[in-house]
Amino acid sequence: MTEVNPKVSPEELSNERPSKISKTLQEDGDFCEEEEEEKEAVDKSMKPGLQRYLVAVEYIGTRFCGSQQQLNHRTVVGVLQEAFHKFIGQPVTICLSSRTDAGVHALSNVCHVDAERVSKRKPGEVLPPHEPAVVRKAVNHFLQKEGDIMLTDVRSVPSDFHARFKAQERMYFYRLLNGPELLSIFEKDRAWHVSEELDLAAMQEACKVLVGHHDFSSFRASGCQSKSPFRTLEELSVLEMVSTPHFPSITEREQNGSNEEGQDSFCNKCKTGLPTGSISNDIMAGDSKSGADLGFGIRRRHRCYVITARSRSFLYHQVRLLVGVIKSVGTGDLKVSDVERILNARSVTAASPMAPARGLYLGHVKNLPTLTFCSGSVHEESGHLPVTPPKPTSLDWDHNVLSTAASLYPLYVTAGGIFACFYPSAFSWFAKRGPASYSLSLGLIMLSMGLTLELKDLIALFMQRPLSILYGCVAQFTIMPAFGLIISKALGLSPSLSVGLILLGCCPGGTASNVVTLLAQGDVPLSIVMTGCTTLGAVLLTPFLTKILAGTCVPVDAIGLSISTLQVVVVPILLGSYMQSKFPAAVKTVTPFTPLFAVLASSLLACSVFSENVVRLKSSMVAASFPSDASLILRIRSIFSGELGVIILAVLLLHCAGFFVGYISAAIGGFKEPQRRAMSIEVGMQNSSLGVVLATSHFTSPMVALPPAMSAVIMNLMGSSLGFFWRYINPSDSKDTTQSQD
Numbered sequence: 001m002t003e004v005n006p007k008v009s010p011e012e013l014s015n016e017r018p019s020k021i022s023k024t025l026q027e028d029g030d031f032c033e034e035e036e037e038e039k040e041a042v043d044k045s046m047k048p049g050l051q052r053y054l055v056a057v058e059y060i061g062t063r064f065c066g067s068q069q070q071l072n073h074r075t076v077v078g079v080l081q082e083a084f085h086k087f088i089g090q091p092v093t094i095c096l097s098s099r100t101d102a103g104v105h106a107l108s109n110v111c112h113v114d115a116e117r118v119s120k121r122k123p124g125e126v127l128p129p130h131e132p133a134v135v136r137k138a139v140n141h142f143l144q145k146e147g148d149i150m151l152t153d154v155r156s157v158p159s160d161f162h163a164r165f166k167a168q169e170r171m172y173f174y175r176l177l178n179g180p181e182l183l184s185i186f187e188k189d190r191a192w193h194v195s196e197e198l199d200l201a202a203m204q205e206a207c208k209v210l211v212g213h214h215d216f217s218s219f220r221a222s223g224c225q226s227k228s229p230f231r232t233l234e235e236l237s238v239l240e241m242v243s244t245p246h247f248p249s250i251t252e253r254e255q256n257g258s259n260e261e262g263q264d265s266f267c268n269k270c271k272t273g274l275p276t277g278s279i280s281n282d283i284m285a286g287d288s289k290s291g292a293d294l295g296f297g298i299r300r301r302h303r304c305y306v307i308t309a310r311s312r313s314f315l316y317h318q319v320r321l322l323v324g325v326i327k328s329v330g331t332g333d334l335k336v337s338d339v340e341r342i343l344n345a346r347s348v349t350a351a352s353p354m355a356p357a358r359g360l361y362l363g364h365v366k367n368l369p370t371l372t373f374c375s376g377s378v379h380e381e382s383g384h385l386p387v388t389p390p391k392p393t394s395l396d397w398d399h400n401v402l403s404t405a406a407s408l409y410p411l412y413v414t415a416g417g418i419f420a421c422f423y424p425s426a427f428s429w430f431a432k433r434g435p436a437s438y439s440l441s442l443g444l445i446m447l448s449m450g451l452t453l454e455l456k457d458l459i460a461l462f463m464q465r466p467l468s469i470l471y472g473c474v475a476q477f478t479i480m481p482a483f484g485l486i487i488s489k490a491l492g493l494s495p496s497l498s499v500g501l502i503l504l505g506c507c508p509g510g511t512a513s514n515v516v517t518l519l520a521q522g523d524v525p526l527s528i529v530m531t532g533c534t535t536l537g538a539v540l541l542t543p544f545l546t547k548i549l550a551g552t553c554v555p556v557d558a559i560g561l562s563i564s565t566l567q568v569v570v571v572p573i574l575l576g577s578y579m580q581s582k583f584p585a586a587v588k589t590v591t592p593f594t595p596l597f598a599v600l601a602s603s604l605l606a607c608s609v610f611s612e613n614v615v616r617l618k619s620s621m622v623a624a625s626f627p628s629d630a631s632l633i634l635r636i637r638s639i640f641s642g643e644l645g646v647i648i649l650a651v652l653l654l655h656c657a658g659f660f661v662g663y664i665s666a667a668i669g670g671f672k673e674p675q676r677r678a679m680s681i682e683v684g685m686q687n688s689s690l691g692v693v694l695a696t697s698h699f700t701s702p703m704v705a706l707p708p709a710m711s712a713v714i715m716n717l718m719g720s721s722l723g724f725f726w727r728y729i730n731p732s733d734s735k736d737t738t739q740s741q742d
Contacts, residue, residue, distance in 0.1 A: 051129030053113045054157045055080075059149035061105040062189040062358055067096055076100070079149055080111070083142040087135070088115050097163040097365045098170055103189070103357030107173070108152060110365040112163040132156055169234070169366040171310045174323045175359045179302035191304075192323075192359035198305060198330035200240055206329040206339045207236040207307075210322060216315055217346035219325075221354075222464070222525040224316035229346070231318070235310035238326065240303060305330075308363075323355035341584040344591065345452065348525055406595040413713050416607035424611035431608040435697040438609070439564070441601045442693045443572045446535075448594035450576020451587050462529055468671065472530045472679045475665050477541050479683050480505035483657040485549045487650050499550040499699065500707035501650055504691045506545040507708070508534035513685040516719045520726035522677030530682045535573070538690065539565045560698050568693055602689050606712030609692050609705045651710045655718050658684030677726055685719050688712045 057080065065073040069081070077094050084092040097110040115135075119125040130138075132154040140150050175191035176198070177183060183193040210233060217229040307326060309319050325342060328334040334342075420427060430437055462469055484505025488498035509531045517527035543561030550556055580587045662683030666676040691708030699705075 050114045050116050050159070052157050052159050052161060053115065053132060053135060054155045054161065054163065055111050055113050055151055056108050056153035057106065057111065057149065057151055058108060059106050060189075061100060061103050061360075063148040064102060066102045067098075067100045067109070076106075076109075076149065077111075079143070079146060080113075080139075083139050083146075084113060084115060086142045087138045088117060088130075089120060090116050090118055095163055097167045098362055100362055101357055104360045104362065105190075106362040108364055109362050110163050110167070112157065112161065129156070167312070167365050169310060169312055169364070170314065170362070171235075171308065171364040171366075172314070172319045173361040173363045174307040174309070174319065174355065175361070176305040176307065176323075176327065177302040178305060181302070183302070187302075189358045192327075192356055193302070194327060194331065196331040198303070198327070199332065200238060200305065200330070202332075202336060203238045203305070203307075203326050203330040205336045206326050206334075207238060209336065209339045210343065211236050214343060215346050216318055216343075217348060218342050219318045219321040220315040220348060221317035221321075222348045224348075226315055229315065231311055231313065231315060233309065233311050235308060236322065237308045239306055239308070241306050317354060320355040320357065320360060323359075324353055327355065337584060340588070341581065344584065344588045345580070347452070347528075402592050402596050406599045408599075412599065412603040413606050413716060416603050417610050417710075417713050420607050420611035427604075427608040427611040430604060431612045435693065438605055438693045438696050439568050441605045442568045442689050445598045445601050445689060446569050446572035447576045448598045450573035451580050451591055451594055452576075462533065465526065465529070468526055468675060469529050469533060471669055471671075472526065472666075472682060473533050473537065475662055475679060476509060476530065476534050476683050477506070477537070477545065479661050479665065480507075480654065480658050480686065481545050481549055483654055483661070487653050487657070491646060491650050493646070493650060494703070496699070496701035496703040497647060497650070497707060499546075499556075500691070500695055500704040501654060502550040503542075503546050503695060503704065504651070504686055504688065504708045504711055505654060506542045506549070507686045507688065507691045508538040508542065509682045510685045510687045510689075510715070512716060512719065513681050516685065516723040517678045517681050520677045520681060520723040521674065522681060522726070523674040524678070526675055527678045527682050530678070534682075535569055535687065538687075539570055542690070542694070557698055561694055564694055564697055565690070569690060602712065605689050605692055606709045609696065609709035612702060612705075647706055647710055648714065651707055651714050652718075655684050655686075655711070655715050658686075659718070659722060681719060681722065684722075685715050686711060688715060 057076070059076055063074070064076050064079075067076040069075050069077040077096065080094055081092060084094075093114040094111050100106060100109065115129070117127045117129050119127050136151050136154040139154075143150050177187060177191045177193050178195075178198045179193075180195050183191075187193075213230065213232040215229050216231050216233075220226070220229060307323055309322060325334065325339055329336060329339060481502065482505075484502040488501045493501065509527075514524065514527050514531060517524050539562055542565060543556075543558040546561065547556040547558040659680050663676050663680035665683075666679040671679070686708075688708040688711040691711070692705050695705035695708060696702070
């Protein structure tokens, strides 16, 4: 048997290490993306003379560094290409239906192979393609020396058939061996050994929660680049089965003579579609014996549980994260109610630790090359009903409407600002209550953020990427405060406006930055953690940076600012996180509405402050002296001249500096394109609502709150525009590098 590439260290072949290619490539999943890519694949006509074969292959995943080809690493595609080349004498192209990481086994993976048979006697002469049976026998001859991979089936398919896009169903199995004794060496790298007792009934109840069409954001890896986290899990089940008889151990049920239970398990096993050759029902020879008389060298076999997951497609690491949660329920570390809470959290860090790769098997990929999609009838050649995509439910439509409405934040705040210019009294019902109403609004916004965030998840993600997050947080609290001071000095702003601009620069990142980062194809997990960390850090950093930089202009009460930040930011977030853990059902009902509520509350907050200051900008409000029949253009021009124009320019320059210098600093730090975009957006977009609340609560001049209020309009327009611009520029660096510098 060929040994693993000596250049690959044992650490590199760790079961926890995903392949470098699959870590950055988008996993099979998003149906819309697949349809677009399928059209492109079909449009590319195959070279005449090439024959496309559909190949089924099985392999031991722990012997490979993943499935996709990598330089100087032994991979499934690399070994197959070498074997085909030895047989045909020509390079071949191989496309796998399902990519697998290092350590993941395949009982039956599927790929298509494009091969051309050229005459060796007459170079250039194309010969008729080999028969599939010949291909299978010949390629397996060259794979024999490998000892860990072989072809199980080969068929000829049309040139437009694509193994990945024609896959209608994928089925994975995960083996858990349960028992206190050491695992047999014959089971090494074939299963996950769990020594604690597992509760089968609890695990089965947990599976019921996860089956169906859901947002599986909590069950995707941070490196997953699928645009949609929604997947339809057709089956997720747990069954206890009779372990393989080839290993020197014996099950507890065999010891007690309950052979009928083994027969029932075997029947259940066959229903799952698991190959009977891999998990058998044969019982070792000998009569049932007591625990004290098992025989020398004979020990109890571990209980074997098999988790089956079936879907058209899966997110990156979805199955292993699902197994990790199910196992935690079985051991009692989690309750069934916790599974629903994790699912509803929609956070990449919500799930428990991921199950190791060594117990995962790709069991089946159903391809239907001859299936004619007719209305409900069974095709004669395939024997399967046509597969139709799941219909969106009314709940999905409601979520889509709410998400769309929340995404119009820049429109709301812009329209409200224009309305406040001409009818400032329209917001007097809210503005007349002053700082109390502003603090209450921000507290509710932060509470809605806390309902979707768990601190332990934030800490877990921080521990995974400490350098990236610390670098981004330092950039957040140095770039913007410094440029706030520089711009206020350069434009000669009044003391009140200077304090307002510096206070805006000292605020943490805004929650809207996460959405813009997603739109810009940036590193969303990094953006989320930076927002959380800077928001919590603002309790100390925002007040003291404001005092240091703006203390020469007006007196700054740093202690009072800290207390206010603690009250309106940290306490509501902690309260929301607590409510999420204690009342998951109620939070699940409320959370779809929280983004829209936060957007509307933030818009009302910014527009109220702006309307309150409109009448005070007398130098800019020369429109008040115009007759009522003055043209709209003339009135708008008059409003945006004078001091108001300077404020707009100052806020515009501050955010431009944040976006630009944030990106440059990330590039200097050696981060790749997705991280650069995330840091640029996170640094450039501030929590202007916090600036408004602190300004109205701790400064006598109402002009201090004007820069943060104007920022709500300008920042969101700039951020959205930048996000749309980056959306159409692919982050090319992210396709051949990892997602983190840590």
